[in-house]
Amino acid sequence: MAKVVHKFGGSSLSSAERYQAVAQIVLSHCRAGDCVVVSAAGKTTNTLVKLWQSYQQDDIQGFSDILLQLENHQAELIKALFQAQPQRQLLSQLDTELQVITLHAKQKTLHEAALLAHGELWSARILGCYLTQLGFAARHVDARRLFTLHQGQLLHQQNKRSCAEQLSERVLYVVTGFIASDVANNTVTLGRNGSDYSATLLANYIDASAVSIWTDTQGVFSTDPRKVASAIKYPKICRAQAHLLARLGNPVLHAKTLSPLKHTNIKLQVRSSFDVEATPTEIVKEGYSKAKRFITTFDDLDLIRVDALAQGEVSELSHLIQHSIHQFTTKGEAFLLIPAQSTHRVLKVLSGRANIVESALQGFAIVASSADIAQLQTLAAQLLNEQNVVVRFNHQDKEYALFLTDQAIDSDVLAILHDQLVSKDRELAVVIAGLGNVGEVFVQQCQHQVARLQQQFDVKVVALVRSKKMLFSANGIALNTWQQQWENESNTYSNEELIERIGELDYEHKVVIDITASEAFSDLYPQLINQDCHLISANKYAGTAQSAWYQQLCEQLFERNLYWRYNTSVGAGLPINFALADLQHSGDRITHIDGVFSGTLSWLCSSFDGSQTFSSLVLEAQKMGYTEPDPREDLSGRDMQRKLLILARDIGLTLDLADIELEPLMPQELAQGSWDEFLTRREELDVFYEQQYQSALAQEKVLRYTGSLHVLESGKVKAKVGIAFVDKSSAIANLTPGDNIFVIKSVWYELNPLVLQGPGAGKEVTAAGIHSDLYWLVQMLK
Ligand SMILES: Nc1ncnc2c1ncn2[C@@H]1O[C@H](COP(=O)(O)OP(=O)(O)O)[C@@H](O)[C@H]1O
Numbered sequence: 216m217a218k219v220v221h222k223f224g225g226s227s228l229s230s231a232e233r234y235q236a237v238a239q240i241v242l243s244h245c246r247a248g249d250c251v252v253v254s255a256a257g258k259t260t261n262t263l264v265k266l267w268q269s270y271q272q273d274d275i276q277g278f279s280d281i282l283l284q285l286e287n288h289q290a291e292l293i294k295a296l297f298q299a300q301p302q303r304q305l306l307s308q309l310d311t312e313l314q315v316i317t318l319h320a321k322q323k324t325l326h327e328a329a330l331l332a333h334g335e336l337w338s339a340r341i342l343g344c345y346l347t348q349l350g351f352a353a354r355h356v357d358a359r360r361l362f363t364l365h366q367g368q369l370l371h372q373q374n375k376r377s378c379a380e381q382l383s384e385r386v387l388y389v390v391t392g393f394i395a396s397d398v399a400n401n402t403v404t405l406g407r408n409g410s411d412y413s414a415t416l417l418a419n420y421i422d423a424s425a426v427s428i429w430t431d432t433q434g435v436f437s438t439d440p441r442k443v444a445s446a447i448k449y450p451k452i453c454r455a456q457a458h459l460l461a462r463l464g465n466p467v468l469h470a471k472t473l474s475p476l477k478h479t480n481i482k483l484q485v486r487s488s489f490d491v492e493a494t495p496t497e498i499v500k501e502g503y504s505k506a507k508r509f510i511t512t513f514d515d516l517d518l519i520r521v522d523a524l525a526q527g528e529v530s531e532l533s534h535l536i537q538h539s540i541h542q543f544t545t546k547g548e549a550f551l552l553i554p555a556q557s558t559h560r561v562l563k564v565l566s567g568r569a570n571i572v573e574s575a576l577q578g579f580a581i582v583a584s585s586a587d588i589a590q591l592q593t594l595a596a597q598l599l600n601e602q603n604v605v606v607r608f609n610h611q612d613k614e615y616a617l618f619l620t621d622q623a624i625d626s627d628v629l630a631i632l633h634d635q636l637v638s639k640d641r642e643l644a645v646v647i648a649g650l651g652n653v654g655e656v657f658v659q660q661c662q663h664q665v666a667r668l669q670q671q672f673d674v675k676v677v678a679l680v681r682s683k684k685m686l687f688s689a690n691g692i693a694l695n696t697w698q699q700q701w702e703n704e705s706n707t708y709s710n711e712e713l714i715e716r717i718g719e720l721d722y723e724h725k726v727v728i729d730i731t732a733s734e735a736f737s738d739l740y741p742q743l744i745n746q747d748c749h750l751i752s753a754n755k756y757a758g759t760a761q762s763a764w765y766q767q768l769c770e771q772l773f774e775r776n777l778y779w780r781y782n783t784s785v786g787a788g789l790p791i792n793f794a795l796a797d798l799q800h801s802g803d804r805i806t807h808i809d810g811v812f813s814g815t816l817s818w819l820c821s822s823f824d825g826s827q828t829f830s831s832l833v834l835e836a837q838k839m840g841y842t843e844p845d846p847r848e849d850l851s852g853r854d855m856q857r858k859l860l861i862l863a864r865d866i867g868l869t870l871d872l873a874d875i876e877l878e879p880l881m882p883q884e885l886a887q888g889s890w891d892e893f894l895t896r897r898e899e900l901d902v903f904y905e906q907q908y909q910s911a912l913a914q915e916k917v918l919r920y921t922g923s924l925h926v927l928e929s930g931k932v933k934a935k936v937g938i939a940f941v942d943k944s945s946a947i948a949n950l951t952p953g954d955n956i957f958v959i960k961s962v963w964y965e966l967n968p969l970v971l972q973g974p975g976a977g978k979e980v981t982a983a984g985i986h987s988d989l990y991w992l993v994q995m996l997k
């Protein structure tokens with residue numbers, strides 16, 4: 216079975232709780248034979264670098280303080296994670312290692328890479344032993360026994376053999392990231408951030424199928440999500456852009472991470488160890504993802520100009536200073552961007568061939584498609600000018616633009632740049648399922664409406680789905696000629712194919728608009744949510760499903776930050792859901808919802824005046840297309856019962872259909888049997904209705920079919936759908952035939968209720984209501 220390599224960075228191992236969380240991820244995501252690559256816990260490598268610096272500076276006090284700091288951190292982790300016996304053993308091993316470090320320091324025989332290696336050695340040992348303590352067959356491995364370099368080059372064949380020999384058992388291997396050895400068995404490191412590279416190298420050596428880089432963000436974002444809250448998480452980015460970001464020093468992936476994956480089909484993803492359910496970012500091969508926009512920032516760099524750079528020299532320098540160095544050429548001259556604290560080392564190596572052009576630079580780079588970069592550079596220059604940020608140097612390349620500045624690009628400025636340069640490019644793929652009466656009108660209205668939305672968001676209709684066939688075009692369907700495209704390109708499909716195609720869509724956001732009359736389609740919602748789709752429903756199936764299923768759906772949406780709109784499921788285009796949401800947002804508490812929520816029943820009750828029988832009115836309504844194909848569906852009241860349930864859930868009540876009392880607008884006996892049988896017994900309906908009608912008249916009231924929901928002081932709920940005799944002067948009595956009405960009482964609207972009234976059916980208003988959902992979805996995503 217294909218193996219998977221999981222890499223946990225320092226950010227995922229910053230405390231004992233984080234080790235426990237990582238162990239849980241391992242237990243649920245790894246099988247024997249997989250490998251876990253770990254970095255040093257938290258900022259341990261930074262502390263080890265400081266330790267090395269104090270050693271070099273002969274700062275004895277500083278050295279012992281930092282060593283104590285490291286000891287305390289490790290001991291704390293060990294004490295929090297282990298029971299008595301392994302705890303004692305691990306503490307004593309740690310103690311021995313620290314004594315050896317102290318001895319080497321005294322004897323002046325410390326070795327930089329060997330010292331830095333401790334971070335990874337400690338974390339692999341702790342995680343490996345902790346997994347063993349949990350009963351998982353795990354073994355920690357020192358990668359210096361697996362990865363050998365000669366003159367800076369990895370010995371791939373030999374390393375592959377070492378991996379095959381040493382990682383062959385059915386256990387989980389916890390391998391140190393960042394470190395390797397040379398042919399003389401000296402420790403070497405792969406450069407700061409290098410554990411990502413260790414993970415992909417190992418994946419290549421063991422023929423793994425995938426690498427998961429687990430970190431503290433949900434994936435790769437348009438900019439650092441810690442600095443800009445509105446940073447966009449990309450579901451897919453291409454390898455070339457990931458590589459460019461890394462070369463520009465972005466920490467989310469190491470610069471060499473992608474090289475072992477060249478010419479392989481090994482999948483790479485970046486995902487969150489803090490939010491395991493969140494969808495990751497896939498780093499895909501060229502051609503599988505569009506170019507995205509990014510802003511990556513720089514801190515404290517020096518810009519140096521170099522004469523006659525030799526081949527491979529930059530990577531040697533980068534190795535020397537343990538940091539990626541960005542290199543570019545402009546007007547025939549070669550420039551390097553060096554972390555300021557390493558400039559003197561670099562200048563020393565390049566003796567006489569390099570000079571500092573600008574020092575102590577901050578700044579950022581915009582990464583985008585080559586077609587956009589010139590325009591983005593101009594825009595960025597204007598924005599910086601408006602923000603009074605002085606640019607000391609800039610450079611435009613094919614796929615990025617560099618701005619090097621005096622002052623740090625703080626979060627506020629970064630947010631402005633992001634908003635103007637990146638967010639403008641935001642995109643939404645729209646899948647429309649169900650092309651019946653309403654669906655067709657919706658698509659027709661899309662021509663105008665999508666064009667309007669495109670002024671704010673890149674909205675594209677990518678799929679039209681009927682029950683048997685679908686038209687799927689990831690780059691967008693031309694809305695003015697969709698029928699023709701349907702004729703030529705639509706195909707039969709299975710639900711699995713539909714979900715897979717939706718999963719493959721490389722868009723920042725996706726929405727599935729369900730205008731079907733199919734309950735089976737709503738069963739797909741959980742899978743659609745798993746593919747990160749927002750939902751718009753025009754029918755009532757999911758909204759009235761069993762509480763447990765419904766609650767789970769809502770939780771799933773919440774966890775993934777997805778929206779579900781269903782404005783037209785009650786009252787078609789009438790803004791009833793808005794009204795309820797708005798009242799509640801303003802702090803109101805809704806106590807009553809009464810009304811007529813069925814256009815058919817509204818028309819029947821309001822039109823009946825005794826001049827013709829009720830059943831002939833029903834048949835007339837059927838002929839005009841006002842009713843369901845079998846009008847008993849309307850007369851049963853079930854449709855109104857469902858709508859009342861949706862409204863009840865909208866005001867936060869946990870109800871099921873069975874909690875809403877239902878009294879049909881026909882004798883119970885007529886509900887059974889075929890439509891033809893019903894027709895032969897239609898007089899029974901007439902007698903039933905006439906009796907009710909007369910009783911209402913006798914009480915000087917009028918007969919209406921209503922829904923009512925009352926939340927009592929005690930918190931108890933009374934909900935009913937059925938026949939009601941209402942005052943002749945009331946709004947419900949005076950309803951225009953066919954209209955819906957919602958009478959809402961709340962704390963703010965207690966004596967004089969809030970009334971919403973108007974057509975509650977009809978394909979144009981319903982389609983327009985779905986457009987309203989789409990519009991608001993875009994506003995929420997902006
Ligand atoms: N575009 C980006 N997308 C995601 N994270 C980013 C981005 N730019 C910068 N970062 C930063 O990268 C950090 C992850 O890198 P790093 O700290 O090296 O993680 P790890 O320790 O897991 O290797 C995040 O905490 C985030 O602040």
Ligand SMILES: N[C@@H](CC(=O)OP(=O)(O)O)C(=O)O
Pocket residue numbers: 223224225226254255260261334392393406407408409410411
């Ligand atoms: N511990 C090393 C290697 C590494 O890759 O770390 P991280 O995965 O936390 O970026 C460093 O800090 O550079």
